[in-house]
Amino acid sequence: MSRPDGDRPEPLRAQPQDLRRWRRHLADERAEASVYRNLSTRFTGEEREILLGLAEAEERHIAHWEGLLGEEIGRPRRAALRIRLLALLARWFGSVFVLALAQRAETNSPYDTDADATPAMAADERVHEEVLRGLAARGRARVSGTFRAAVFGANDGLVSNMALVLGVSGGGVDTQTVLLTGIAGLLAGALSMAAGEYISVRSQRELLAASAxxxxxxxxxxxxxxxxxxxxxxxxxxxxxxxxxxxxxxxxxAGIAVESGAVGGESHEVVGTAVKAALSSFCFFASGALIPVLPFLFGAHGATGIVIAAVLTGIALMVTGGVVGILSGGSPLQRGLRQLAIGAGAAAITYVLGLAVGGAIG
Known part of the structure; x- marks a missing residue:
């Protein structure tokens, strides 16, 4: 319902569908303002001030919808499910994960196509997206080293141990051998990942130190x-x-001291610490590698164990891919499907090779 700016009708003349839409926008804006206020309590300094500034901007949007509704404002409504979930996460966690989710929420703003939202409100949402992108980038920089090791470790554990379990299963071995192989693959892979991550991060920090x-x-x-x-x-x-x-x-x-690290470059904080990276890599590889083994640990046999392991691994790959998508600002579904396709392809190839080798040996 297109209207010129400032020429707002009396609330009682609004159509019922308009009132419902305005109330929905009002509920969402109230929830988003609450998200930013809750997030601000988890930060200090400039980041806290930025989040409080975003909350104040949402208050302007709240006033807009309250003005349109007037006496028809009705009882407080519940916000959209995604915003309620975001509010819950912000209240309990307040991490870079929540900032990334908030960024995606601003990206999906309906104000670009809503005739009753002012152009300034639509522009606000775009600015909020960029502000949250910057805040999330700060958080990503602080956790990137450990997070990278965690994600790679979990996915490597899932894919490699699932492929290993399917490979030996395709070779026709008994369930006890499959279980033993899976546990050995878990321990060997986790230790190898931890050692490799420690050396990688330690070497990178030493290179940075030499270049400073x-x-x-x-x-x-x-x-x-x-x-x-x-x-x-x-x-x-x-x-x-x-x-x-x-x-x-x-x-x-002229008297200004040489600034240490004046030219841009990667800081040690961005790289992360070698011990943290190694520990997270070990734990996440082990947790990922455990999933394909779980059915056999609980007594599953043969094809039943393989199917259960494949389903559990597929779900885990979707979850880890979705988390990466959220934190990187991309589509969680797209990233999850990509992880699933890669893992399924590797496992299928290994299973076929196991069948071939088992048939040749047999």
């Missing part, structure tokens, strides 16, 4: 030859353009 500016760099500035100094070359070697490097060198020579 020397701690004594600031002390030598007063002793440089002002007419022919090589300070600008230091900055250029770190990736700066010649003009920018010369400007920074001139500023340093």
């Amino acid at each position: 500016p020397g701690t004594d760099a600031a002390k030598i500035v007063p002793h440089l030859d002002v007419d022919a100094n090589e300070l600008a070359l230091v900055y250029r070697a770190r990736g700066m353009a010649a003009d920018e490097a010369q400007e920074r060198a001139d500023a340093a020579l």
